[in-house]
Amino acid sequence: MWGYSQMKMRFLPCFLVLAACLPLRAQQPQTPAGKLTVDWAVPESPAFTVLGLTPQTVTRPSSSQQLATTLLNGIDQNGNFQSGIALDLQPYMLWYGHTVSYAKYRDSRATRFLSRAQLSVGSSKGATGDDKSARVALGLRLTLLDKGDPYLNAATNVCLANAGTSAIAAADPVPAPAASQSDKDAYTARMMAAYAPLERVCREKHQREYRRTGWNNSSLVIGGAPSWISTTGTTSDLKWNGAGVWTSYAYGFEGIPGLEDSSQLILHYRFRNKEQLPDPNQTGKFLEQDSHVFGARWRFGTADATGSLEYVFLHRDILGSRTDNSSRLSAAFERIETGNIWFSFSFGTERGRADGANRAFVLTSFNWGFNRKEE
Numbered sequence: 001m002w003g004y005s006q007m008k009m010r011f012l013p014c015f016l017v018l019a020a021c022l023p024l025r026a027q028q029p030q031t032p033a034g035k036l037t038v039d040w041a042v043p044e045s046p047a048f049t050v051l052g053l054t055p056q057t058v059t060r061p062s063s064s065q066q067l068a069t070t071l072l073n074g075i076d077q078n079g080n081f082q083s084g085i086a087l088d089l090q091p092y093m094l095w096y097g098h099t100v101s102y103a104k105y106r107d108s109r110a111t112r113f114l115s116r117a118q119l120s121v122g123s124s125k126g127a128t129g130d131d132k133s134a135r136v137a138l139g140l141r142l143t144l145l146d147k148g149d150p151y152l153n154a155a156t157n158v159c160l161a162n163a164g165t166s167a168i169a170a171a172d173p174v175p176a177p178a179a180s181q182s183d184k185d186a187y188t189a190r191m192m193a194a195y196a197p198l199e200r201v202c203r204e205k206h207q208r209e210y211r212r213t214g215w216n217n218s219s220l221v222i223g224g225a226p227s228w229i230s231t232t233g234t235t236s237d238l239k240w241n242g243a244g245v246w247t248s249y250a251y252g253f254e255g256i257p258g259l260e261d262s263s264q265l266i267l268h269y270r271f272r273n274k275e276q277l278p279d280p281n282q283t284g285k286f287l288e289q290d291s292h293v294f295g296a297r298w299r300f301g302t303a304d305a306t307g308s309l310e311y312v313f314l315h316r317d318i319l320g321s322r323t324d325n326s327s328r329l330s331a332a333f334e335r336i337e338t339g340n341i342w343f344s345f346s347f348g349t350e351r352g353r354a355d356g357a358n359r360a361f362v363l364t365s366f367n368w369g370f371n372r373k374e375e
Contacts, residue, residue, distance in 0.1 A: 028164040029195040033105035033115070034066075034097025035203055037371035038150035038211045039340040040303060042068045045086035046139025047122025050225035050244035050272065052076065053084055055346035055363045056332050057312045058268040058297035061221035061248040062148065065340075065369030066094040072124070074363035082363075084124030088139075091119060102160060105151050115151070116143035120225070125233065126278075132233040133278070133286075135241065139225035147252065148217030156206040163198035170194035215303040216264035217252040229276050231286055242274030246293075264299040268312075288319040295328075305335035310348070326352040330361075342367040 043062045044054040053072055070086040092114040105111050120139035126132050146152075168174075171191035175183045222245070229241035250266045253259035270293040279285040295312035312328040330348025337343050344367065349360045 028161065029167055029192060029199070030101040030103060031160050031199055031203075032098045033100045033102050033151040034093060034371075036102065036151050036153070036156060036206055037066070038207055038214070039065075039369060039371060040148075040150075040211065040215050041306065041334055041336070041342050042070070042340070042367035042369040043118075045070050045088050045122050046118060046120040046141045046223045046225055047086045047088075047137040048072065048084065048120075048124075049223065049246060049270070050137045050139060050227055051084070051122060051124055051135050052272075053082060053122075053124055053363070055334075055344045055365055056297060056308060056310055056330065057293060057328060058266050058295040058310050059223075059246070059248050060264070060266055060297070060299065061143065061146075061219040061250050062215070065371055066090050066097065067370040068367060070122070070365055070367045072363065072365040074365075075359075075361050076363065081127045082124050083127060084122060084135075086120060086122030088118055088120040090115065090117065092117065102151070102157065106157065112149070112152070113142070116146060116149075117141070118143075132231075133276075134230045134233045134235065134238070135227060136229075136238065137225045137227040139223060141221055141223040143219065143221050145218065145220035147254065148214040148219060150206075150210060150214070153206060153210050153214070156202060156210065159202035159205065160199065163195060163202055166198055167191050167195035211303050213261050216250075216261070216299065218250055218254060219252075220247070220249045222247045227275075231276070240274070241276055242272060242290075244270060244272040244275075246270035262300060262302070266297040266299065268295045268297070269293065287321070290317045291315065306333075308332045308334075314350075322354055324354040326350050326354075326358070340369045340371075342369070 040062060042065055044056070044059040048054045048070060049059050053076060066089065068088045072082065072084045074082065076082045097115065100111060105115065118141040120141070122139070123134065123136045125134045168191060171187055171194055175187050224243065224245040226243040227241040228238045230237040230239070246269060248266055248268045250264050252264050273290045274288055275291065276286045276288050279287050292315040293312060295310060297308055297310040299306050299308040301307055308331065310330045314326050314328060316324040318324060328348060328350050330346055332344065332346035334342060334344040344365045347360070347362045350358045
């Protein structure tokens with residue numbers, strides 16, 4: 001009787017010949033996750049959040065843009081005119097999003113975590129006699145939950161998978177392993193030529209339909225930012241101005257007819273320490289305070305235009321002075337103007353301040369978002 005080694009030696013050549021004649025297993029074409037961008041409203045800048053210069057106090061935790069800028073003007077909550085600029089970016093998605101496949105993004109939590117991280121730098125300058133200070137902040141925002149992630153849409157995944165299957169069928173025959181490299185390259189070229197228009201249809205539908213239905217989906221973020229201040233307004237006098245941490249949770253009413261595509265409820269908490277603010281009772285003097293902010297915001301509208309109403313409770317511990325509890329009511333409107341440029345307008349007032357300095361405020365901003373798009 002033959003031993004195992006004799007049988008293996010006798011039939012191995014047959015297996016090799018058979019394998020050389022079998023076609024390669026066709027691989028599904030891959031779409032980079034960075035192609036599946038959606039131009040939603042540009043979220044509030046983490047740097048402006050810690051400086052207290054976002055049009056709304058309760059910041060929304062929506063998906064970030066790969067690159068965004070914010071220009072801000074208006075009267076802040078302390079009654080002083082402010083102008084400022086912020087720059088925000090998603091470093092990983094901006095630089096590597098065009099190389100990370102949709103499948104890799106979907107299956108790797110680490111890739112998703114890095115892709116969603118947002119860095120920010122912002123500065124503001126007072127323009128009145130009561131506040132000539134200049135402020136600078138660096139911010140980091142991390143997304144822990146994002147049901148509106150434009151790079152993680154199940155319907156788009158199915159569409160791309162079907163497009164890949166159709167492209168493979170259109171590119172037949174699949175070359176055998178022994179085929180020449182030119183034959184293999186020709187097959188790949190046929191498959192990608194068939195895949196490109198089908199993929200484009202999937203992406204256009206994704207950007208159109210998912211933008212309409214996913215703008216208000218549930219999400220959760222945490223953020224933090226250190227800050228510096230120059231009370232004289234000159235950069236040479238910049239000094240430490242404390243830091244802030246915050247979290248925002250947005251509920252998108254998923255599965256509730258009439259609300260799931262039109263409303264969003266946001267809950268927000270923020271702690272800020274060693275913040276220096278102009279003393280409303282002494283021109284040119286500053287007070288140092290720690291503060292806690294608890295707020296809720298209701299957004300309503302569409303992916304192109306939203307209104308919002310906000311209530312905020314503020315607890316301030318003013319160094320060497322008093323504890324102050326007050327509230328803030330505000331309303332805001334935001335809409336897309338052209339391209340991915342957004343205009344935001346908010347107004348409101350404070351109530352219940354112990355020093356009686358309840359002030360109205362009006363802030364406007366222009367936000368521009370950029371997502372790297374490739375054909």
